[in-house]
Amino acid sequence: MTKSQLWNIPKDYDQVTIAGEAEATRDQAVALLKLYNNRLPIKATPEQLVEMYYNEAGKEGIRWDLAFCQALLETGFFHFGGTVVPAQNNFCGLGTTSSQVRGAYFATPDLGVRAHIQHLMAYSTSRKPSTPIVDPRYQLVYDGKVRNGFFDRWSQLNGKWATGSNYAEKIMNIHEQMKSLITVSGADWPKETR
Template sequence: MRKDTVLRGSLAAALMGFCILTVTSGEARRVHDPDTTTKVRTERGAEVEEKPDFRMRIDALIKEAEKANAVAAEKPLFSVPQTLSEYDTAIIGTPLASQEQCVDYLLSVNPYPAISVTPRELVAYYYEEGAREGIRPDVAFAQALKETGFFRYGGTVTPDQNNYCGLGTTSATVKGAYFATSQIGVRAHIQHLLAYASTREPMQPVVDPRYSLVRNVYGTNTLGHWQDLNGRWAVPGDSYGQSILSMFRAILHK
């Protein structure tokens, strides 16, 4: 019995040793619990209340680290040339037109586009997906306007497909690809442009059903300019790329 008592006393003392901090300044003692407010009693008998700021500091550091990681993740892992002129015909580049200009131009021609999201949301998807892959989003949106007739459709593709560029529509009787959401449809469009313009794989998993087909055909070759899509994206499409660029300039001057 005595041995058990001594053993229990030793264990209790050891545990207390982990929990009690000896504070040299003022010779104070307290139980350290960062989640609760504690009181420190000094030898002079005064009690000092401490606030639980330790956990707050840790949380703040974690949030800062997460924010830094998010910013780093958004930065492209490749170089994208800055687009400086409306007469630059490159597929890869940065936008010149604002999102607001894209929305205004669409609504000036068709106030009631047949799309599953708002015009502002659709344009935002083009800018998000385009920036991720280095594809000029304002010109890609102009291509969508051309392909869908300003989202009036009326051809083989129907609005419920979320297919904004005629992907897989190889004839008047083939409706082409269906996409579950508007953003996935935009992503497929941007990835299809990337398939022509670069040998680099997309940053997101491939949703373009014809991405591999294009890459297998072109191998190490690429098409760098919108007019290079003539007779390739659209057949015969003699001035297909030029008409897209013309529509883009109309957006820019809206």
């Protein structure tokens, strides 16, 4: 059995890029989050949170749908329960290096989303963020990538962003769940919000 069969993900999942256009819609992202958690312990609704990812990642050319899936994985669909607590607005485990280290804190959900997208940029592109840097580890990761090479695919984050060799596979599995949802409205939100 191949990894793609085991994880229910596309055969070419290891070629999926961090940057690029989304394949899922905002309606699908909201529906998936509400399926697992309808009452977020942060100061944002599911719709607002998805919109934050859509706008922030869109400004930077990062795939918002996969970044959001990464946040769903890192936060346990925003139930938290691990080292990071909701008040941190840290949706990607930023700076959490052990069960004793909580990692970075951000004043608002918007800033937490921005830091997440900036951290993905630090790993994946030599281009600097278009907004003021709020990711406290951005420069450290960016400098390392300048020296050793950037990662442009999600599969390259295995064992790097978080421990474990199936990190990207877990994100892709969540993404496949998201894309499989048929939303009630049948239409996505207007793209003019960016």
